[in-house]
Amino acid sequence: MKRIMICALIGATGLGLSGCNDSNGSSNDNPPATNPIPGFIQGDIQHTQYDGVTDDLLTAGMGATGLGSPTAPTFSDALNPSPSELRRLAIYNNYRALVDTSAGGGYGEFFGPSVGIGTEGMIPGHEYIAFMAVPGSDVPVTVMAQIPDSFDQSSPCMITAPSSGSRGVYGAIGTAGEWGLKKGCAVVYTDKGSGTGSHNLKSNTAQRIDGTLTTGDEPVQFRADLTDTERGDFSALWPDRLAWKHAHSKANPEADWGQHVLQSIEFGFWALNKQFGSDSNAITPLNTLVIASSVSNGGGSSVRAAEQDINGLIDGVAVSEPNVNPVMDTSFTIVQGTSTAISEHSRSLLEYTTALAVYQGCANQAPVIRDNAPLNALNAEQVRENICNSLFNKGLVTGADTDARATDAQRILNQDFGIQPEQNLLAPVHFASKVAQSISMTYANAYGRAGVEDRVCGLSFAATDSAGTVTPFTDAGEAAAFAVSNGIPPTAGVDIIYDDAEGQPTALPASVSPSSSQIDYGLDALLCLHSLALGRDAITGDALTGADATLASAIAEGIEDIRATGNLRGKPAVFVTGRADAILPINHASRPYYGLNQRVEGTASQLRYYEVLNAHHLDILNQFAGIGDRYVPLHHYYFQALDLVWERLTNGTELPPSQVVRTTPRGDIATPLAESNLPEIAAQPADGDLILLVDSELRIPE
Structure with a gap:
């Protein structure tokens, strides 16, 4: 049955990788040599070979030492960086954004390009990159295949590496990319229709696939869907604004993320057969191990x-x-230890993230948070108090003073929105980094398929000065954007602007809400986004009306389009998640997905869920005192997950049962991580560590 289905795919997509000419699934002794470019590819395919000495697939010639260095690579001409310079800096920044490369944090010991190789980890091979599109959309999506010279044609393997966050095509270079390339597998990447594509509405400048800039009529990563007249009219009213691909493509790219990955796999097979395929040696889905x-x-x-x-x-x-x-x-409900069961799990990303954007700034002032959370000083105390005052005046928190109001804001996040208390001490640094604020704006636009011209909730993107005033994007900043952007402003010198702020358009952190006349982090705009996510007025609870109701309805439809079914089709699968995740709260993501999967697949399920204590979402933060001494790198367990699935697929080794993994933090960031801090995922965990769906309860041990 599998062979018949694969043959149907090959015929439908034009892969032309192997003979599939009889209904019983038997192979053709002389498969055709055709290897047509997949029909979803747009334009040219760029092919580059890297020697592994001057440049390479994984480290862009920097090696493990260069990636670990705090000194970033530079451009020979800051205004006109070359494609290779942009690629090198993009790989440097994307690698270090996800992996803690600080001394003692595990880099070079438990993970890193050199681990298991004994060299600088520079990997020679071929890189193919192109634009593609999904059916029904003309928004360019970047796809890339890397084929290391160590690829074994007799035992082919492929790893998918769609970018994390909204990053560009190199966004998973240090995660799936590193593991797959070191394993000798082809690695297929995609920016998932988000990526670094920015469009300067004043100059009409956009980025080519290699990150270089152009104002010409040629393929680019993204341009807003505006005529020249519309663009000029908008810029006259709102000068120096930028459109960003994830937020403003009007495509809700997340709805197609699964298709982007499947197409990247097809592109990978095309690249492999261009590299190695022949009449007698085609590389096909039938003879290749593929791990998503x-x-x-x-x-x-x-x-x-x-x-x-x-x-x-x-x-x-x-x-x-x-x-x-x-x-x-x-x-089913979710129960951790003896805690109260959580029945309202599986809230959407936009609902809980806009709640964090609204309440977290105030919660940062709660005494237990203020006195214990690392890097909380990055949030100005006066702004925290102003947010609390504004929330109180709107009837959204209670309390006689700021401490009480902040404590109530924290209660609302933990109790009303089901956010784990284990994330509370990390949430302030995420708020200071504008994580929830940026996700709230970008995803509200994306889910609602809004354009830059819609300025949802009075918000836009622009460069600013130190006071938060809109300024033109500098030439040097724009030239480097491909290599330094994470795809979701604030990034690369571009911030979120509250156009409707009292006084003048101002960067969100410094903006004054019209309803309060206080610098309260543009709370009016954040409440607007929260209302759109809830589908009702976040203050009064009343139904939205007019354009707000229309947009909220579109957003709700967009959210339904991205909901996961829980059906993994019986594939061996591993999720690892940190209990202290302060970006994707586990009661709305990994935990309920596991429970849903158990309901949907039942005894056929091969999904295992490993919840790691003292681990969180962004390992890069572990380099800071107060964080690195309390938390361990989740990245280490991600590589274990890949190892476990590999062993399952190649040797038939059973996946360990779902479990809580009990790590031991260092206690002192000056003490290097050791194996004793990072226990293995247990093949036979203790009964008290098992994660189980029992009747109507998903039971998570403390």
Whole structure:
């Protein structure tokens, strides 16, 4: 049956990889040599070979030492960086954004390009990169295949590496990319229709696939859907604004993330057969081990690909902290230890993230948070108090003073929105980094398929000065944006602007809300986004009206389009997630997905869920005192997940049962991590560590 389905895929997509000419699935002794470019590819395919000495696939010639260095590579001409310079800096920044490369944090010991190789980890091979599109859309999506010279044609393997977050095509280079390339597998990447594409509405400047800039009529990563007249009229009213691909493509790219990954696999097979294929030695889905992988949004994309994989392209799944929005299944609750059961799990990313954007700034002032949370000083105390005052005046928190109001804000997040208390001490640094604020704006636009011209909730993107005033994007900043952007402003010198702020358009952190005349982090705008996510007025609870109701309805439809089904089609799969995840709260992502999967697949399920104590979403933060001494790198367990799935697929080794993994923090950031801090995922965990769905309860040990 699998062979018949694969043959149907080959015929339908034009892969032309092997003979499939009889209905019983037997192979053709002389498969055709055709290897047509997949029909979803747009324009040219760029092919580059790297020697592994001057440049390479994994480290862009920097090696493990260069990636670990705090000194970033530079451009020979800051205004006109070359494609290779942009690629090198993009790989440097994307690698270090997800992996803690500080001394003692595990880099070079438990993970890193040199680990297991004994060299600088520079990997020679071939890189193919192109634009593609999904059916029904003309928005360019970047796809890339890397084929290391160590690829074994007699035992072919492929790893998917969709980008984490909204990053560009190199966004998973240090996660799935590193593991796969060191394993000798082809690695296929995609930016998932988000990526670094920015469009300067004043100059009409956009980025080519290699990050260089152009104002010409040629293929680019993204330009807003505006005529020259419309663009000029908008710029006259709102000068120096930028459109960003994820937020403003009007495509809701997340709805197609699974298809982006499946297409990247097809592109990978095309590249492999261009490199190695012949009449007698075609590389096909039938003879290739394929693991769908990556972290965060990339992990969620690979999960969706596995759910949608009707043709059996994917053999297994190994993901870390996946951004999954599971279909709500009210037939089970989530219970951690003896805590109160959580029945309202599986809230959407936009609902809980806009709640964090609204309440977290105030919660940062709660005494238990203020006095214990690392890096909380990055949030100005006066602004925290102003947010609390504004929330109180709107009837959204209670309390006689700021301490009481902040404590109530924290209660609302933990009790009303089901956010784990284990994330509370990390949430302040995420708020200071504008994580919830940026996700709230970008995803509200994306889910509602809004354009830059709509300025949802009075918000836009622009460069600013130190006071938060809108300024033109500098030439040097724009030239480097491809290499330094994470795809979701604030990034690369571009901030979120509250156009409707009192006084003048101002960067959100410094903006004054019209309803309060206080610098309260543009709370009016954040409440507007929260209202759109809730589908009702966040203050009064009343139904939205007019354009707000229309947009909220479109957003709700967009959210339904991205819901995960929980059906992994019986594929061996591993999720690893940190209990202290302060970006994707586990009661709305990994935990309920596991419960849903158990309901949907039952005894056929091969999904295992490993919840790691003292681990969180962004390992990069572990380099800071107060964080690195309390938390361990989840990245280490992500690589274990890949190892476990590999062993399952190649040797038939059983996956360990779902469990809580009890790590031991260092206690002092000056003390290097040791094996004693990072216990292995247990093949036979203690009964008290097992994660189980029992009747109507998903039981998570303390």
